[in-house]
Amino acid sequence: MTEHRLRTPLSMEDIKKLRSGDVVFLSGPIYTARDKAHALLRTGESPVSLEGAALYHCGPLIRGDEVLSAGPTTSGRMARYTEEILRLGVKAIIGKGGLPAEPFLGRAVYLAYPGGCGAAAAQQLRFRSVRLQELGMAEAMWEFDAENLGPMIVAVDSHGGDLYRDVRRSVQSLLRC
Amino acid sequence: MRDEVVQATVRALRRAETSLPEWVLRLIRNAAERETNPVARLHIQFMLENAQLAGTAGLPLCQDTGLPIFRVEQGRDLMLDFDLGEALAEGVRIATRDIPLRPNAVDPSTRRNSGNNTGPGIPDLILERVKGDCLRLTAFPKGAGSENMSLVGMLNPADDPSDFIVRTVAERAANACPPLFLGIGLGGTFDLSARLAKHALFSLPGNSGKEQDLLKRINMLGIGPMGLGGDTTALGVRIESAFCHTASLPVAVNFQCWAHRSATEVIR
Numbered sequence: 506m507t508e509h510r511l512r513t514p515l516s517m518e519d520i521k522k523l524r525s526g527d528v529v530f531l532s533g534p535i536y537t538a539r540d541k542a543h544a545l546l547r548t549g550e551s552p553v554s555l556e557g558a559a560l561y562h563c564g565p566l567i568r569g570d571e572v573l574s575a576g577p578t579t580s581g582r583m584a585r586y587t588e589e590i591l592r593l594g595v596k597a598i599i600g601k602g603g604l605p606a607e608p609f610l611g612r613a614v615y616l617a618y619p620g621g622c623g624a625a626a627a628q629q630l631r632f633r634s635v636r637l638q639e640l641g642m643a644e645a646m647w648e649f650d651a652e653n654l655g656p657m658i659v660a661v662d663s664h665g666g667d668l669y670r671d672v673r674r675s676v677q678s679l680l681r682c
Numbered sequence: 683m684r685d686e687v688v689q690a691t692v693r694a695l696r697r698a699e700t701s702l703p704e705w706v707l708r709l710i711r712n713a714a715e716r717e718t719n720p721v722a723r724l725h726i727q728f729m730l731e732n733a734q735l736a737g738t739a740g741l742p743l744c745q746d747t748g749l750p751i752f753r754v755e756q757g758r759d760l761m762l763d764f765d766l767g768e769a770l771a772e773g774v775r776i777a778t779r780d781i782p783l784r785p786n787a788v789d790p791s792t793r794r795n796s797g798n799n800t801g802p803g804i805p806d807l808i809l810e811r812v813k814g815d816c817l818r819l820t821a822f823p824k825g826a827g828s829e830n831m832s833l834v835g836m837l838n839p840a841d842d843p844s845d846f847i848v849r850t851v852a853e854r855a856a857n858a859c860p861p862l863f864l865g866i867g868l869g870g871t872f873d874l875s876a877r878l879a880k881h882a883l884f885s886l887p888g889n890s891g892k893e894q895d896l897l898k899r900i901n902m903l904g905i906g907p908m909g910l911g912g913d914t915t916a917l918g919v920r921i922e923s924a925f926c927h928t929a930s931l932p933v934a935v936n937f938q939c940w941a942h943r944s945a946t947e948v949i950r
Contacts, residue, residue, distance in 0.1 A: 624736035
């Protein structure tokens with residue numbers, strides 16, 4: 506497992522280096538977005554520039570400006586928006602459970618943060634600002650300063666590698682016999 | 683007595699949200715020792731670190747602090763002169779403010795968030811009458827990632843329930859935060875099977891031959907922690923059953939993520 510330490514904004518060069526199964530620790534500003542924020546982002550009215558951004562599928566637990574628990578949410582719910590979100594310049598989507606790999610080909614990666622590890626993630630994130638706060642704590646778009654956010658697994662890379670697909674294929678062949 | 687129930691509700695929720703039961707930690711540690719896949723090992727180690735960190739800091743181990751469910755075992759000799767559901771709701775509102783918990787409860791039509799984790803039907807109260815004069819209250823905050831993957835199948839009596847369970851896990855496990863605990867409701871009716879499945883999660887781990895066989899079959903799938911591959915897909919399977927109609931075979935699968943949070947308080 507090759508380990509990478511990266512900083513946002515991410516370049517295409519950063520992305521090309523990553524292969525499925527690698528481990529990533531990410532630093533720099535990142536943005537959270539869930540169901541409601543995605544529905545707004547796709548209209549093209551992003552409140553922030555997402556060029557080279559890392560978008561975190563996360564509905565954090567926050568008190569004031571203190572990040573208390575902030576692990577990943579299920580990415581599958583946002584799958585329908587992937588193409589439009591990547592078109593906004595997002596280079597890494599962080600979440601759990603995976604997304605269809607096709608939209609990532611040649612332009613971005615999907616990073617899997619260990620699910621349920623909200624307390625650990627909160628230690629790696631600091632509050633910077635919040636947008637779309639009217640959507641509520643879980644659905645708002647939080648900007649965090651990440652410091653070595655990880656370990657994250659490159660689950661879908663930009664070269665066609667996809668750990669979830671590999672697992673699905675082997676499960677299917679096991680179920681057939 | 684009402685005030686004691688409110689306070690016990692807050693205490694049980696705080697413990698459930700910030701620490702895992704020892705038997706859950708033991709199963710995760712055992713899995714860490716057996717696991718051969720490096721990505722899976724990394725995940726399991728990090729899950730254990732996270733649980734420890736949450737306990738030390740007194741913070742919720744997962745940001746999805748769940749929808750509040752309570753199992754209350756009420757002694758038959760104990761009379762309550764207050765509304766138990768309302769006392770639990772008050773405890774949930776205090777816990778939401780003080781621990782704190784993420785406000786998760788919304789109106790299903792308008793999606794408006796009540797801001798305090800309560801609303802019509804929530805907290806969900808599972809009330810059982812037992813011998814004695816005690817009140818045993820178990821907080822069981824349930825996250826959406828695993829609950830969303832749960833399924834009730836109305837099978838034909840000729841179908842094999844085990845095949846249905848294994849196929850359901852194979853298709854849905856990756857989004858439910860494996861390694862999983864699985865509550866299985868076998869028989870009953872459409873809704874009773876779901877209740878049995880939820881109740882099975884209270885009495886894990888299961889040790890019957892059938893439960894162990896299912897666990898083995900599920901772990902053979904190789905789905906692994908978070909669906910990224912590995913030997914550890916499930917940590918426990920528990921089946922609870924009821925008689926069903928001669929023409930029916932309801933089977934419910936209630937998914938529970940690796941963070942099987944629960945804590946019990948007893949009021950005498």
